[in-house]
Amino acid sequence: MNPRIVKLTVLVAVCATFGGCAATRSQKEVLATDQSQVEQRAYQTRVFDTTDKEQTLRAVIATLQDFGCIIDRADLVLGVVSGTKLDGYQLRITVTVRPRGTTQLLVRANAQLQIKAVSDARPYQNFFTALERSMFLKAHEVD
Amino acid sequence: MPLDKDQTIRASVVVFPATGEKKNNHLVRISLQRVVRTTDPRFVKSEWLKDPELYQGFFMKLSQSVFLEGHKI
Numbered sequence: 001m002n003p004r005i006v007k008l009t010v011l012v013a014v015c016a017t018f019g020g021c022a023a024t025r026s027q028k029e030v031l032a033t034d035q036s037q038v039e040q041r042a043y044q045t046r047v048f049d050t051t052d053k054e055q056t057l058r059a060v061i062a063t064l065q066d067f068g069c070i071i072d073r074a075d076l077v078l079g080v081v082s083g084t085k086l087d088g089y090q091l092r093i094t095v096t097v098r099p100r101g102t103t104q105l106l107v108r109a110n111a112q113l114q115i116k117a118v119s120d121a122r123p124y125q126n127f128f129t130a131l132e133r134s135m136f137l138k139a140h141e142v143d
Numbered sequence: 144m145p146l147d148k149d150q151t152i153r154a155s156v157v158v159f160p161a162t163g164e165k166k167n168n169h170l171v172r173i174s175l176q177r178v179v180r181t182t183d184p185r186f187v188k189s190e191w192l193k194d195p196e197l198y199q200g201f202f203m204k205l206s207q208s209v210f211l212e213g214h215k216i
Contacts, residue, residue, distance in 0.1 A: 084153075
């Protein structure tokens, strides 16, 4: 057999093996995170002293629009709003609203920048600060 | 330098009923973005459209449309 063909075959086999390993590893990391679930929930979640789910969802929609998001979907029954911001980058965000006890609502935001989850607490803080303001404006609507 | 080839405009329109005295009114809010593809597929621009004229243009057309629909024209 031609030695050049043998070398090429070995090279292809090695590439395929390592490529295969990388693919298997990346598949196993689909559900991996670099933070604990408790940590993530802490900065992604806020509680509001209201039971008005619709008004809260409307405030979420308005806040996402304030940040330049396009609303991709909104569902009152499930209490979910998803939006995308394109501004030289792609930011995708999903916000869920659900009851917490009988007097409060729990709001949780999840964001993804390009293909990576946003794991920095600051953008979430900014979102919730704006949402709080929006909720206040909603409660005392100025014509 | 790649040239702009075509673009996709993304729009979301949110409509909700007003509260208080203007109960019969509706509030409409639109957001616009675009994705511009160039002659080089590696370069794709995406941006949030902030030109007020675009939004005014939309609301003018919407007003006219609401009028025509209201009068069944």
